[in-house]
Amino acid sequence: MTEWLRCMAANHETGVQIPILPFIKRGFLMKIYSTMSRKKEELKVISQNKVKLFVCGPTVYHDAHIGHGRTYIFFDVIKRYLKFIGYSVFYIQNITDIDDKIIKKAELSKSEPNDIAKIFEKRYLEDMYLLNVTSVNKYARTTDYIDEIINQIERIMARGFAYETSDGIYFDVKKFKDYGKLSNVDIKELENHREIEEVNKKNPQDFVLWKKRRSSSEPVWDSPWGKGRPGWHIEDTAITEYYFGNQYDIHGGGLDLMFPHHEAEIAQLKAINDKAIVNYWMHTGFLNVSGFKMSKSLNNFVTIRDLLKEVSTQSFRFFVISSHYRSHVEFSKEDIVKCEKALRRIKNFTKILNERNIYENIKPKEDIVYEPLKKCREEFFKGMNDDFNTPVALSAIFSFINDSKKDLIDDKIPMSDIINALIFFDEASIILGIDFNSELDIYKKDSCSEDLLNLINDVRKKLREDKNYELSDEIRDKLHDLGIDIND
Numbered sequence: 001m002t003e004w005l006r007c008m009a010a011n012h013e014t015g016v017q018i019p020i021l022p023f024i025k026r027g028f029l030m031k032i033y034s035t036m037s038r039k040k041e042e043l044k045v046i047s048q049n050k051v052k053l054f055v056c057g058p059t060v061y062h063d064a065h066i067g068h069g070r071t072y073i074f075f076d077v078i079k080r081y082l083k084f085i086g087y088s089v090f091y092i093q094n095i096t097d098i099d100d101k102i103i104k105k106a107e108l109s110k111s112e113p114n115d116i117a118k119i120f121e122k123r124y125l126e127d128m129y130l131l132n133v134t135s136v137n138k139y140a141r142t143t144d145y146i147d148e149i150i151n152q153i154e155r156i157m158a159r160g161f162a163y164e165t166s167d168g169i170y171f172d173v174k175k176f177k178d179y180g181k182l183s184n185v186d187i188k189e190l191e192n193h194r195e196i197e198e199v200n201k202k203n204p205q206d207f208v209l210w211k212k213r214r215s216s217s218e219p220v221w222d223s224p225w226g227k228g229r230p231g232w233h234i235e236d237t238a239i240t241e242y243y244f245g246n247q248y249d250i251h252g253g254g255l256d257l258m259f260p261h262h263e264a265e266i267a268q269l270k271a272i273n274d275k276a277i278v279n280y281w282m283h284t285g286f287l288n289v290s291g292f293k294m295s296k297s298l299n300n301f302v303t304i305r306d307l308l309k310e311v312s313t314q315s316f317r318f319f320v321i322s323s324h325y326r327s328h329v330e331f332s333k334e335d336i337v338k339c340e341k342a343l344r345r346i347k348n349f350t351k352i353l354n355e356r357n358i359y360e361n362i363k364p365k366e367d368i369v370y371e372p373l374k375k376c377r378e379e380f381f382k383g384m385n386d387d388f389n390t391p392v393a394l395s396a397i398f399s400f401i402n403d404s405k406k407d408l409i410d411d412k413i414p415m416s417d418i419i420n421a422l423i424f425f426d427e428a429s430i431i432l433g434i435d436f437n438s439e440l441d442i443y444k445k446d447s448c449s450e451d452l453l454n455l456i457n458d459v460r461k462k463l464r465e466d467k468n469y470e471l472s473d474e475i476r477d478k479l480h481d482l483g484i485d486i487n488d
């Protein structure tokens, strides 16, 4: 890692503001696709230079799968990029630690819901760490915001948008005329959908804000409506209102959350405040297996921790950013292996750049004169500014490698631009969360067997030094039977 990257990485960790870089001033507009308007819109933030970002986090009752991994890697890149171009971004993710699914899992495994939630929250955070998803400022647990949730429900009721039944408090969807606008769902079509246990709703599409106690084994909190627990949608708006107020910039999540989850959130927000607004609703596409969305309910999922036993974090991140975040992607290990090869090409190139760099320390940046690098940098940022188009950004990098490899070997690139190129790869590393200037991270499995082999070699060496050739040869032969050949 160069000194410059270390400095930038330190900024990334500590939240120190990086000045707005010149390419923004050159008139590259940041555009974001808004699910609500169904078009790309210029990013206009509510308060100067600040972005308030909320992304739906996990319900902690099982290990996160790589479909979740894709979503969270992408929002990590979005946060990194916005920060890189000069915004101060506050990024919150909620953790749903009370839910029907958690209670059910606890019943099945004869444990407490709270213990299930704690275990899987810890495992989720470990997974995020392994994926190098480091940009979340605050993980907000639902059960830490029960007072805010109750308070918000009371206000929704006071304004006539919710009603009480024998089993809970429900949002009266007919009172909110824009319900269905985000997802383009015709709510009349949903008339026939009704969850069995919710027998007292006025209308089938009404959703629950507060669930009254249903069994003695479930966790409950006191409320004006007796003991109970929050519904799913209300936690997001209680948390966003607590940290951001009624207006914030971006709310993200997987496409499957658009209806009814995000639709319900909009209804709740507008019910407490007419002026409430979330400016950009962003949704990531599905990660499919044989054409079907990877999901817990279809049981066709691969967990993050299982995948990372076989492929490196960098290769998986590279696989994720090789497609546009809104597209649906078919998962295949072969494609991740292809991504690993592509990643090695970049790393081999930066290795040569580093060898050509004759300076001990990076010198202050001079203007780029080498055309292919100029073009690469421009195309890269143009892609990123166009709704975070990472495939375009990556192809700019590969075009640069193709166009300049010969010049690099023939020593035809000016030294100042060797350094500029290294700086560019540092920038790309920070933005994409993949260190292009390091060796490929080795899988744990491999490094472990490598260590073991070294250990066995050391033992055999000692044996031979003690003239115990018989045992040394026996170990060698047994290794041969296991398919491992070593030469003395």
Ligand SMILES: [Zn+2]
Pocket: 055, 056, 057, 236, 261
């Ligand atoms: Zn959510």
Ligand SMILES: [Zn+2]
Pocket: 055, 056, 236, 251, 253, 261, 262, 265
């Ligand atoms: Zn939400």
